[in-house]
Amino acid sequence: MRNGRFIFALLLGCVFSQSSIAADQVPDICPVTKPPHPAFVPPAPFTANEEGRFWLGTKALWTSLNDDGIWTGIVSPRGTRNKFWWWREGWKYDTDLRANEPGLIITARRIDGVAPMVNKPRVTNGLLSGGWSMLTVLELPTSGCWEITGNYRSEYVSMVVWVPDKPLDETR
Secondary structure (H helix, E strand, O other), rough: HHHHHHHHHHHHHHHHHHHHHHOOOOOOOOOOOOOOOOOOOOOOOOOOOOEEEEEEEOOEEEEEEOOOOOOOOEEEEEEEEEEEEEOOOOOOHHHHHHEEEEEEEEEEEEEOOOOEEEEOOOEEEEEEEEEEEEEEEEEEEEOEEEEEEEEEOOOEEEEEEEEOOOOOOOOO
């Protein structure tokens, strides 16, 4: 009898773990941005993107997103945050960085519910993927479907991402 209860509990655990995996999938109501076809390839000296990610934008402004459209990051009581890298052909941190702001404006708005709009988080610089980039830490305050727009001197790149209501597993 004890073995029967153990097997039942084990099977029940498998069912619940499967449902938690499904909870991290993007719902149909969120039209997340998918990799473009043909793929955008940034100009030299920038290197290939990480596996599981794609480039989005043009030579005038581009960024990198997860292939599945899920916004991953550190989950805190204030939201989900992660570093957000942006590039532009010819952008140089020493000549284009003015008063510690490189001119990049980021906005984010939730499109499937009510949440405060995110406006212009602090932007700095960094060296990643073969060249200098504009870097910000973007914190989305709630789970749900979010539209994020980057604007650099009237060059725009927009995307839609899904923010899960709980952290994804650490191997991601």
